[in-house]
Amino acid sequence: MTGIRKFIALAGVAAIALGASGCNKVAGAGASDAGAVQSAITADQKKWNDQFKSKDMEGLLSHYADDAFFVAPGVPAADGSMAIRKAYAEGLSDKNFDIGITTDKVASSGDLAYVRGHFTEKYTDPKTSQVMSHTGTYLTVYKKQADGSWKAVEDFAAADPASEKPVSPGPAAKPAKLISM
Numbered sequence: 001m002t003g004i005r006k007f008i009a010l011a012g013v014a015a016i017a018l019g020a021s022g023c024n025k026v027a028g029a030g031a032s033d034a035g036a037v038q039s040a041i042t043a044d045q046k047k048w049n050d051q052f053k054s055k056d057m058e059g060l061l062s063h064y065a066d067d068a069f070f071v072a073p074g075v076p077a078a079d080g081s082m083a084i085r086k087a088y089a090e091g092l093s094d095k096n097f098d099i100g101i102t103t104d105k106v107a108s109s110g111d112l113a114y115v116r117g118h119f120t121e122k123y124t125d126p127k128t129s130q131v132m133s134h135t136g137t138y139l140t141v142y143k144k145q146a147d148g149s150w151k152a153v154e155d156f157a158a159a160d161p162a163s164e165k166p167v168s169p170g171p172a173a174k175p176a177k178l179i180s181m
Contacts, residue, residue: 037108040150041115041142045103052099055092061085065143065151073136073159074123091123096131096167098122101138111144119157122167134164 044063051059061084064070070078070087078087091097103117115138122133141154 034108037113037150038106041106041108041113042103044142044150045101045106045115045117049101052101055097057085057088057092060088063152064155065145065153068151068153068155070155072155072157073121073134094124096122096124108142113142113144113150115140115142131167132164133167134159136160136163 048060048063061081064081064084066081068081068084070084072087075087075090078084091099099119099121101117101119103115105116107114117138118135119138120133120135122131124130125132136157136159138155138157140152140156142150143153145151
């Protein structure tokens with residue numbers, strides 16, 4: 001019986017060693033892939049931020065999968081690309097609309113990744129016509145697409161409690177002096 005026990009123990013140790021070496025290879029490949037995914041998502045977030053600044057509607061919509069879901073403060077939940085287009089169109093039509101996003105964390109596993117960050121938003125309050133601002137947090141879930149790109153499939157933003165405040169107007173413009181030549 002001692003020979004069988006030794007054989008089982010040896011086989012167990014071999015199985016653990018093989019499993020550990022296999023995990024290391026997968027973890028090594030995954031770490032490399034995770035770095036590539038993080039780079040791709042970080043670049044996408046920068047591009048998304050730039051497109052908010054330029055109010056590039058088509059560019060903004062290109063970040064979403066066709067069946068994506070979007071929720072943000074002050075707008076109805078948008079399910080699918082047409083509803084997301086409508087939500088963005090309303091925001092972008094506001095001459096005071098401005099949003100900036102800052103990425104805090106990117107993580108991935110397999111064909112899914114997520115980004116967590118903060119945003120600041122400026123907009124015109126539809127009830128008071130006053131320019132307002134607020135800050136908040138967002139969480140965007142990405143899914144790897146068949147073409148290898150990453151698209152947002154779930155996009156949630158929540159305003160920080162009591163962060164909404166009026167934007168103070170800048171200094172009054174001084175009249176220009178007319179100079180004749």
